Amino acid sequence: MPLAFLVPLFLAGLTALAIPLVVHLRHRERKDPVRFPSLMFLRRIPFREARRQQIHHWPLFLLRLLAVALLALAFARPFVPEGGATAAGADANRREVVILLDRSASMGAAARWLDARDSARAVLAGLQPGDRVSLFLFDAAPEVAAGPTTDRALVAAALETATPSMRGTRYAVALRAARDLLAGSERPQRTLILISDFQRVGWRGEVIEPLPLGTTFRMVDVAGDPAANAGFSEVELLEEARTGRPGVLVTTQLTADSTSTAATITLAVEGRSVGSAPATGARRTATFGPVTLGDLPARGVAVRQPGGALAADDTLRFVANPPRPVRVLLVDRGDGGSAFVERALAISGTPRVEVTTRTAPLRAADLDAADVVFFHDASLPGGASGDRLRRFLEDGGGVVVVLGEGTARLPEWTGLRVGPIVESATLTFGALRRDHPVFEPFSAPGAGDFGATRVLRYRGLTGDSLDVPARYSDGAAAVAERGVARGRLLVLTASLDNAWSDLPLQPVFLPLVHQLALYAARHVERPSNYVVGQVATVGLDQLAGNEAVVIVGPSGQRTRREVSGQPLALQLDEAGFYEIREARAGGRLLDLVAANVDPEEARLDSMDPADLGIAAGAVDSATAAASVAELASSTEQERRQGVWWFLLAAVGLALAAETLVGSRIRGYVRTMTPATGEP
Amino acid sequence: MRPTGQEPTASDFLDPAVLATIGNLELLARTVVDGFLHGLHRSSRLGLSMEFAEHRPYMPGDDIRRIDWRLYGRTDRYYLKTYEAETNARVTILLDVSRSMTYASGAVSKLDYGRYLAACLAWFSARQRDRIGLVLFDGEVREWIPPSTRHLRMVLHAIDRLVPGGGGGVAGPLTQVAERLGRRGLVVIISDFYDEPDRVRDAIGLVRATGADVLAFHLLDPAELEFPFESASAFEDLETGDRLPVVPEDLRARYRELVRDHVGRLERDFGANRVDYALCDTSRPLDYALYTYLARRQELSRTR
Numbered sequence: 001m002p003l004a005f006l007v008p009l010f011l012a013g014l015t016a017l018a019i020p021l022v023v024h025l026r027h028r029e030r031k032d033p034v035r036f037p038s039l040m041f042l043r044r045i046p047f048r049e050a051r052r053q054q055i056h057h058w059p060l061f062l063l064r065l066l067a068v069a070l071l072a073l074a075f076a077r078p079f080v081p082e083g084g085a086t087a088a089g090a091d092a093n094r095r096e097v098v099i100l101l102d103r104s105a106s107m108g109a110a111a112r113w114l115d116a117r118d119s120a121r122a123v124l125a126g127l128q129p130g131d132r133v134s135l136f137l138f139d140a141a142p143e144v145a146a147g148p149t150t151d152r153a154l155v156a157a158a159l160e161t162a163t164p165s166m167r168g169t170r171y172a173v174a175l176r177a178a179r180d181l182l183a184g185s186e187r188p189q190r191t192l193i194l195i196s197d198f199q200r201v202g203w204r205g206e207v208i209e210p211l212p213l214g215t216t217f218r219m220v221d222v223a224g225d226p227a228a229n230a231g232f233s234e235v236e237l238l239e240e241a242r243t244g245r246p247g248v249l250v251t252t253q254l255t256a257d258s259t260s261t262a263a264t265i266t267l268a269v270e271g272r273s274v275g276s277a278p279a280t281g282a283r284r285t286a287t288f289g290p291v292t293l294g295d296l297p298a299r300g301v302a303v304r305q306p307g308g309a310l311a312a313d314d315t316l317r318f319v320a321n322p323p324r325p326v327r328v329l330l331v332d333r334g335d336g337g338s339a340f341v342e343r344a345l346a347i348s349g350t351p352r353v354e355v356t357t358r359t360a361p362l363r364a365a366d367l368d369a370a371d372v373v374f375f376h377d378a379s380l381p382g383g384a385s386g387d388r389l390r391r392f393l394e395d396g397g398g399v400v401v402v403l404g405e406g407t408a409r410l411p412e413w414t415g416l417r418v419g420p421i422v423e424s425a426t427l428t429f430g431a432l433r434r435d436h437p438v439f440e441p442f443s444a445p446g447a448g449d450f451g452a453t454r455v456l457r458y459r460g461l462t463g464d465s466l467d468v469p470a471r472y473s474d475g476a477a478a479v480a481e482r483g484v485a486r487g488r489l490l491v492l493t494a495s496l497d498n499a500w501s502d503l504p505l506q507p508v509f510l511p512l513v514h515q516l517a518l519y520a521a522r523h524v525e526r527p528s529n530y531v532v533g534q535v536a537t538v539g540l541d542q543l544a545g546n547e548a549v550v551i552v553g554p555s556g557q558r559t560r561r562e563v564s565g566q567p568l569a570l571q572l573d574e575a576g577f578y579e580i581r582e583a584r585a586g587g588r589l590l591d592l593v594a595a596n597v598d599p600e601e602a603r604l605d606s607m608d609p610a611d612l613g614i615a616a617g618a619v620d621s622a623t624a625a626a627s628v629a630e631l632a633s634s635t636e637q638e639r640r641q642g643v644w645w646f647l648l649a650a651v652g653l654a655l656a657a658e659t660l661v662g663s664r665i666r667g668y669v670r671t672m673t674p675a676t677g678e679p
Numbered sequence: 680m681r682p683t684g685q686e687p688t689a690s691d692f693l694d695p696a697v698l699a700t701i702g703n704l705e706l707l708a709r710t711v712v713d714g715f716l717h718g719l720h721r722s723s724r725l726g727l728s729m730e731f732a733e734h735r736p737y738m739p740g741d742d743i744r745r746i747d748w749r750l751y752g753r754t755d756r757y758y759l760k761t762y763e764a765e766t767n768a769r770v771t772i773l774l775d776v777s778r779s780m781t782y783a784s785g786a787v788s789k790l791d792y793g794r795y796l797a798a799c800l801a802w803f804s805a806r807q808r809d810r811i812g813l814v815l816f817d818g819e820v821r822e823w824i825p826p827s828t829r830h831l832r833m834v835l836h837a838i839d840r841l842v843p844g845g846g847g848g849v850a851g852p853l854t855q856v857a858e859r860l861g862r863r864g865l866v867v868i869i870s871d872f873y874d875e876p877d878r879v880r881d882a883i884g885l886v887r888a889t890g891a892d893v894l895a896f897h898l899l900d901p902a903e904l905e906f907p908f909e910s911a912s913a914f915e916d917l918e919t920g921d922r923l924p925v926v927p928e929d930l931r932a933r934y935r936e937l938v939r940d941h942v943g944r945l946e947r948d949f950g951a952n953r954v955d956y957a958l959c960d961t962s963r964p965l966d967y968a969l970y971t972y973l974a975r976r977q978e979l980s981r982t983r
Contacts, residue, residue, distance in 0.1 A: 034925075
């Protein structure tokens with residue numbers, strides 16, 4: 001391997017090789033003489049001049065010469081000329097290329113996807129042999145489609161099979177993934193190519209780590225000319241109460257697109273068009289209704305507004321479930337003590353609360369038409385009615401017991417023991433667990449002032465496995481919960497009749513009573529539609545126990561799932577309706593889930609790609625290319641000139657060996673002669 | 680080596696390195712000798728001869744045989760000669776103060792060692808009621824204190840304030856001493872004997888010819904015996920200032936051989952002249968030298 005020197009002048013330092021020799025020869029003259037009593041005997045020894053000039057310790061002498069020679073060579077900075085670079089070095093010149101290809105729903109607009117693929121193909125065609133390339137497809141999340149590989153055919157095949165998804169755009173996560181891959185590469189030249197429509201909604205100003213130094217960041221904008229597009233931003237369903245039949249009013253709103261003019265929206269139920277209306281007003285809304293839903297558990301409804309650059313957002317699908325009120329059975333002693341509770345429950349919005357009042361004792365038949373039973377200062381039934389109430393709870397029903405004068409004890413199966421009445425003039429609500437679902441409406445800072453409530457009397461309550469989300473200021477339980485199989489048993493230890501406490505007069509009373517009812521009834525508000533990529537949770541209460549269901553996707557794909565009393569989690573990968581049916585042949589429809597393209601994808605306006613480049617810490621392409629060239633050049637130079645490091649290390653080793661040999665020689669001499677001056 | 684924390688014992692004071700810390704030479708000599716004699720049998724008083732001390736006027740009742748008639752003839756008065764008890768030894772210590780004696784590879788130079796030894800011998804002899812004399816010499820005799828029982832302090836003082844002299848062999852001053860020695864006695868020579876053995880032998884023969892018993896202490900530094908030098912250097916003669924480039928490891932063996940020969944030759948020659956010879960390594964305690972002296976002193980008393 002030929003060697004050249006960057007600073008050959010330092011080779012003159014090789015003359016320093018004479019230094020150890022000269023030092024050796026002149027060593028004695030320079031030293032202070034050793035005073036000795038008499039040279040009488042020394043003079044008698046034949047003196048040989050040749051002995052004085054003789055090198056006695058050749059290893060020591062050679063090591064010193066070697067150290068000086070290596071030092072001179074190191075300072076001369078030897079390097080391997082460019083022609084002498086190895087094949088491995090040539091490989092190191094190849095690039096690490098990452099192609100980030102946007103496949104979000106907005107890329108389906110106009111010819112963006114075709115342009116994007118053409119750009120990606122052009123990038124692949126422009127690669128040098130030995131370049132390593134990776135293809136990332138990204139929407140809301142990045143996915144490695146191919147690579148890192150030097151096989152361009154592999155990447156090209158992955159590119160041909162790629163299609164736009166129905167998901168939104170997140171540039172930050174894609175850039176982070178690409179950055180991580182580039183940072184882990186050992187290749188000095190790195191290139192990142194982002195092919196996208198640079199949709200503004202895809203960038204939320206996230207902070208991302210800068211790309212590795214010297215990375216060339218190229219951005220290929222395939223947005224084309226500004227395109228007019230309008231999508232649905234939201235839909236609202238209101239229960240139609242005027243007709244007395246199950247039905248909903250549909251109000252939908254279009255995204256405000258200044259380029260679109262008048263738009264007509266069509267409503268379709270179960271695939272059949274049932275009417276159309278223009279989008280009017282500043283908010284471009286249209287209202288349909290009422291839509292009769294009949295006896296079906298859910299109906300698939302869609303609003304359409306054809307036209308616009310993006311076809312995927314022309315339809316908004318949603319599920320209209322028949323409005324189902326929360327049925328509350330209020331049981332009291334018939335003394336009007338539950339008036340406050342009754343009035344509070346009667347004032348309901350969505351969902352609607354239906355209240356039925358009964359005077360104790362409770363009859364078993366009353367439970368058939370109830371989701372929740374409120375016992376206000378009324379004793380729980382025993383005997384057959386008591387067993388029926390217990391089964392009601394175990395099957396998932398809810399029971400709220402408000403203790404008062406008339407509830408001195410609770411049935412044994414509740415596992416709760418009621419104590420005597422405690423009276424106090426200074427009591428109020430103390431510790432409140434606002435993360436408990438009953439108090440969730442009051443979880444916002446400053447919401448729900450329970451401290452203003454004065455509590456005069458309450459009953460003590462104890463029991464096993466008791467969850468106490470609220471306590472009085474003396475630490476006693478104010479609200480307690482105990483799960484009974486699938487049901488929820490809630491106990492309030494002070495009556496709500498304005499006699500034991502002034503809670504009914506407080507602003508928190510109405511939302512608290514509503515929340516008690518909804519929580520006990522296990523009521524969950526489910527969205528009418530989801531965005532592709534989300535996971536829908538479907539509670540299949542209709543199923544008695546462990547049964548199988550079949551999920552039929554929008555594309556007709558059928559998936560069998562076992563249900564064991566738990567809500568069904570459904571990953572939504574396509575836009576359209578997902579049907580959940582009984583697994584048996586001709587099984588009835590159990591539920592319906594609608595999935596749509598991310599509404600934000602309807603906003604096709606683009607951002608300036610430079611903003612993204614700056615955020616990613618990349619310089620402009622020309623500068624980046626130059627810096628990469630410099631970096632590659634300097635890195636290569638450093639590699640070729642790295643010999644001097646090894647030479648310096650060798651100098652260190654030679655000096656260490658010299659010290660070792662020297663000390664051994666001196667040690668040998670010491671052992672030869674006894675120490676002087678010792679008694 | 681004495682463990683730390685213990686009181687020094689008398690034998691510790693025989694260590695030249697310890698002695699070097701004692702400034703007062705008389706104290707040093709007394710300490711060493713007392714410590715050395717501690718545990719030895721006290722030697723019997725040697726001889727009963729009398730030595731004139733002074734004249735005193737005759738008093739009635741005095742022995743008329745002790746009247747000095749010569750003095751009566753000169754002064755016409757009666758005086759009695761008084762005598763003091765006299766030991767049977769005249770000890771003359773010859774201390775070499777040449778420049779070569781100043782060499783020290785450790786804490787104590789040969790000259791210091793010689794001073795301690797001379798002081799100790801003087802003190803020791805004084806305890807035995809010997810008469811003490813001192814001769815300091817380098818190439819020639821520098822100072823001469825004739826032996827006397829009253830010269831102890833003078834001797835110690837001379838040893839204490841001595842200044843190293845120049846160079847020169849031992850034979851010259853020994854010849855001078857031989858010429859001036861009056862009566863027979865004990866001559867103690869303390870020197871490094873850097874001279875040709877033949878010349879030393881001849882000079883010693885002259886001293887012996889005066890009837891004196893001779894005891895020679897040959898002081899050598901450990902470095903002179905072992906030549907432990909490592910690096911090649913120029914060696915400078917302390918007496919002449921001459922320099923010689925030396926590669927110690929080459930010359931070491933030969934040098935040791937020459938020193939051994941020299942010592943052996945001296946020992947043989949001294950033995951032939953019935954001169955007691957003791958080679959003293961200055962790193963070793965003084966007791967060896969003192970034993971040598973004591974043994975010789977006792978032998979002397981037996982032959983008398």
